[in-house]
Amino acid sequence: MTVATTYGPTMPTYNGRPDFALAEALSKVPAQMQDKTRKTAKDFEAMFLNTMFSQMTSGLKGEGPFGDTVGTGVWRSMLTEQHSQMVAKAGGVGIATDVYRSLILQQAARS
8 A cells, every 4th residue: 555645745644654674575575466465465365364254154055046056165165266356356354465575575686
């Protein structure tokens, strides 16, 4: 997340404060790698949410048009996967932001 501040037009923030460590790390990591890292972080959050949603729905028994059949489990797994991807794409629960920050800091330390 970035905000315009007196520190610059796109100073990243962390817990509502300017994140100087991330700003410095971003200057060392190429833009293409930043984009790839951002996608990886969002994919990780979607995978985590999928696991969480799957556990939340594992005890549900089907009623209605799908009943309690083998197909219900397959349908529910595809539905939870789509829900998790949509939640992650819409901003998620904050996991991707922290994963992205950690990965960028690690990449900058290697360079």
